[in-house]
Amino acid sequence: MIEKINIGIAGSCGRGRSFKTACDASGILKIHAVCDVNEEKLEESRVALGAEEKYLDYYEMIEKSDIQAVIIGTPMPFHASQAIAALNKNIHVLSEVPAAVSIEECKELVLAARRSKALYMMAENYTYIKSNVMVKEMVKRGMFGELYYAEGEYIHELKQLNEITKWRRKWQTGINGITYGTHSLGPVLQWMHPDRVISVCCAGSGHHYKDSEGRYYENEDTCVMLCKMASGALVKIRVDMLSDRPHAMTNYQLQGTDGCYESARAHGERHRIWIRSLCPEMKWMYLDELGEQFLPQEWKKHQEIAMKTGHGGGDFFEIMDFCDAITGKKKCPIGIDEAMDMTLPGLVSQQSIVQNGKWLDVPDSRQWN
Numbered sequence: 001m002i003e004k005i006n007i008g009i010a011g012s013c014g015r016g017r018s019f020k021t022a023c024d025a026s027g028i029l030k031i032h033a034v035c036d037v038n039e040e041k042l043e044e045s046r047v048a049l050g051a052e053e054k055y056l057d058y059y060e061m062i063e064k065s066d067i068q069a070v071i072i073g074t075p076m077p078f079h080a081s082q083a084i085a086a087l088n089k090n091i092h093v094l095s096e097v098p099a100a101v102s103i104e105e106c107k108e109l110v111l112a113a114r115r116s117k118a119l120y121m122m123a124e125n126y127t128y129i130k131s132n133v134m135v136k137e138m139v140k141r142g143m144f145g146e147l148y149y150a151e152g153e154y155i156h157e158l159k160q161l162n163e164i165t166k167w168r169r170k171w172q173t174g175i176n177g178i179t180y181g182t183h184s185l186g187p188v189l190q191w192m193h194p195d196r197v198i199s200v201c202c203a204g205s206g207h208h209y210k211d212s213e214g215r216y217y218e219n220e221d222t223c224v225m226l227c228k229m230a231s232g233a234l235v236k237i238r239v240d241m242l243s244d245r246p247h248a249m250t251n252y253q254l255q256g257t258d259g260c261y262e263s264a265r266a267h268g269e270r271h272r273i274w275i276r277s278l279c280p281e282m283k284w285m286y287l288d289e290l291g292e293q294f295l296p297q298e299w300k301k302h303q304e305i306a307m308k309t310g311h312g313g314g315d316f317f318e319i320m321d322f323c324d325a326i327t328g329k330k331k332c333p334i335g336i337d338e339a340m341d342m343t344l345p346g347l348v349s350q351q352s353i354v355q356n357g358k359w360l361d362v363p364d365s366r367q368w369n
């Protein structure tokens with residue numbers, strides 16, 4: 001039985017830092033090494049995360065440190081290459097989203113994951129948000145009937161953050177199309193499992209904002225990707241990181257033949273649901289009125305501690321699943337092919353938008369061997 005897994009955290013001065021509470025709560029992950037290119041803050045992050053070792057160079061960490069797993073919390077363009085390097089050394093990987101920034105990178109990552117004895121998991125924490133988990137459970141019990149439409153939106157004004165974390169200016173708002181779509185598509189794909197996106201088209205709303213140098217962003221303010229699912233169902237994904245508006249970040253919707261769901265738009269609002277078997281009249285109910293009857297046992301058990309970690313408990317449950325997958329207790333819910341199902345449509349949307357919204361096929365990573 002595995003009792004302890006030494007882990008290295010890359011990007012420990014940024015997002016990587018936020019995994020400490022969840023790692024500690026896991027009872028099995030021991031943060032052994034940290035890595036960040038920020039020399040000034042590296043020692044501070046080592047102390048904060050309670051690590052024994054620190055590295056300025058990621059490749060040196062995976063070469064020298066006694067670690068069996070890494071969490072990759074570095075900027076988007078590093079995810080795939082750093083994951084591949086770890087997998088090549090049979091080090092388990094929990095990678096931040098998206099899995100990669102090009103289709104070529106996706107292919108290389110898939111092949112590395114297939115070759116490796118280690119596990120690859122993508123850290124799509126929005127799939128673990130309580131309301132999304134409850135809807136998933138109700139879908140699993142057949143309460144929505146046949147699913148045929150869903151929406152996911154990520155509307156997060158990040159213009160200021162673009163100036164501070166410069167990589168965002170290039171990789172999130174410097175490319176047109178869906179650059180950061182997994183938070184929206186991820187939960188929808190889990191609801192619709194085992195369905196997958198087979199083709200996408202993408203269009204934008206034009207350019208209305210300029211960066212600090214007076215240049216329009218290459219990314220159109222709002223980009224919408226339509227996804228055709230293998231089943232024939234339709235999914236709409238909207239990502240907007242530029243528009244001025246009060247904060248109301250995520251939106252999820254689901255429509256089936258026997259039920260529908262509309263998440264709350266903003267803080268203080270409530271998630272609405274209608275399920276034929278619970279309410280034969282055509283009247284909305286609120287998700288919170290259903291109590292915890294559709295919350296999985298694991299969620300109930302760890303709710304208190306989970307809520308102390310980030311993203312409404314999501315950061316805790318993804319770490320738990322990562323540990324359970326490494327130790328063989330559970331199948332990895334967002335392994336390499338699920339990570340590709342969530343990542344590839346956005347990358348293809350970037351090709352669609354430059355071809356005037358042409359419908360393009362999305363490759364199936366299961367064919368890449």
Ligand SMILES: NC(=O)c1ccc[n+]([C@@H]2O[C@H](COP(=O)([O-])OP(=O)(O)OC[C@H]3O[C@@H](n4cnc5c(N)ncnc54)[C@H](O)[C@@H]3O)[C@@H](O)[C@H]2O)c1
Pocket residue numbers: 010011012013014015016035036037038056058073074075076078096097098123124125165311
């Ligand atoms: N899942 C979520 O909810 C969530 C939330 C925030 C960020 N993210 C993702 O996490 C990643 C990091 O985002 P962030 O907001 O922390 O960015 P950030 O720029 O604030 O932090 C990234 C950190 O990585 C370090 N870094 C850069 N290049 C590196 C390299 N080659 N090797 C090691 N360290 C390196 C930087 O010095 C910085 O400390 C992004 O991919 C982002 O999309 C996900």
